[in-house]
């Protein structure tokens with residue numbers, strides 16, 4: 001029980017990495033408040049039901065984190081339920097495979113709103129409550145694309161570069177109030193998002209082999225392996241770690 | 257019991273971070289092989305671990321001495337054919353280290369011998385044992401100087417910077433054998449190594465003021481990170497480097 005009695009918000013937790021983080025936090029004793037967009041309300045509600053069935057505490061809010069008002073609702077629901085917030089996991093995000101020329105202005109804005117402005121919204125609204133609570137831990141899901149560019153991936157790479165820098169900058173401004181801010185930079189992880197990505201390519205099976213070969217460790221990562229890092233950053237074990245970023249990428253970044 | 261059934265070889269375990277890591281690993285049920293050149297202090301750490309229900313053996317080894325390392329390898333290769341964790345912690349921050357133009361060549365050699373060659377020797381001898389398990393990890397210790405360099409201690413900065421490229425190379429090549437390799441980069445940690453900084457109020461305050469969290473780290477702060485990276489929880493993390501520095505302000 002490494003998060004006993006802590007209250008966590010995990011955004012975009014109806015599936016994939018966010019879902020596993022919510023489940024793992026609950027197993028470690030945290031009360032978890034999760035959200036997803038209305039299009040995945042059913043899946044999100046199910047995540048909560050399963051946590052509760054296993055004896056955990058969880059609530060669900062329909063919220064699009066790129067919408068400021070939605071985030072206020074998410075935070076209010078959390079406070080109404082448990083009275084405080086200790087941990088914020090900014091997990092929600094979207095991908096898009098397009099070069100800069102093929103990206104419309106609206107598509108660009110959409111990626112930025114979902115991947116960067118969403119973190120701005122959640123962080124801005126949660127920080128006063130963490131301050132009241134004497135501190136907290138904010139965890140942002142960046143990417144290996146925060147460090148290196150990927151082909152035909154302009155807006156996404158730019159947004160994830162932004163997440164990494166926002167992490168460092170926020171850590172600096174709020175460390176004195178004992179609010180730690182860190183980033184997780186996953187490589188390719190076995191999620192519905194990855195399957196969707198593969199399905200868009202000409203030969204998904206071949207593309208999967210290619211993706212596997214990016215990783216010296218010879219496989220794609222699991223959502224548990226990312227959630228383990230979130231657990232470390234969320235718990236007091238990382239009390240001397242802030243403004244840091246950690247790749248969980250099977251060695252992808254060691255490739256020349 | 258996050259390191260159950262695992263065996264760790266830890267260098268420089270007589271004091272400071274190495275000692276804290278050894279004790280923390282032991283609490284998680286890890287078997288230990290501890291080495292240091294300071295056998296008196298090492299023996300005390302070893303005894304204390306065993307008295308508290310742990311399982312530890314220790315050997316006097318100077319990590320720069322090829323024969324010492326080879327002898328250690330010969331001695332333990334049969335008894336410990338299942339070493340899963342190699343923690344290269346032994347290192348020095350030498351007060352006679354200096355800016356390059358003034359740094360004695362002999363001093364440079366000595367610092368690099370401990371901080372780089374010592375790490376190489378342990379990797380060289382023990383990787384063949386580590387890769388017998390499909391699930392092993394090497395943790396090397398860099399420093400915040402690995403990124404930023406060091407104003408005065410140029411040999412130290414060079415040796416610690418080398419940890420990044422060396423460790424990435426190991427991660428890249430040995431990934432296919434299931435061996436992970438990562439670097440831990442501590443900021444200012446309260447150990448005998450930084451005693452002189454701690455005792456000078458001016459320097460001490462300067463360091464505290466340039467750390468976001470406003471304090472020195474403890475050896476246990478490093479041990480928490482080491483435990484995470486050594487455990488199976490970090491099974492997809494390799495070739496990475498991780499700072500534990502309380503947020504050093506640039």
Ligand SMILES: NC(=O)c1ccc[n+]([C@@H]2O[C@H](COP(=O)([O-])OP(=O)(O)OC[C@H]3O[C@@H](n4cnc5c(N)ncnc54)[C@H](O)[C@@H]3O)[C@@H](O)[C@H]2O)c1
Nearest residue numbers: 268270271272273292293318319346347399444445447449
């Ligand atoms: N303390 C810090 O602020 C700090 C910051 C960044 C990095 N580091 C690194 O962390 C590691 C541990 O440092 P610490 O703070 O615990 O220092 P420490 O001086 O307290 O401990 C180092 C240990 O290594 C042993 N050692 C040194 N040379 C050796 C050799 N040739 N053969 C065998 N053993 C040897 C020493 O006897 C000692 O027990 C080092 O690699 C150091 O460079 C420390």
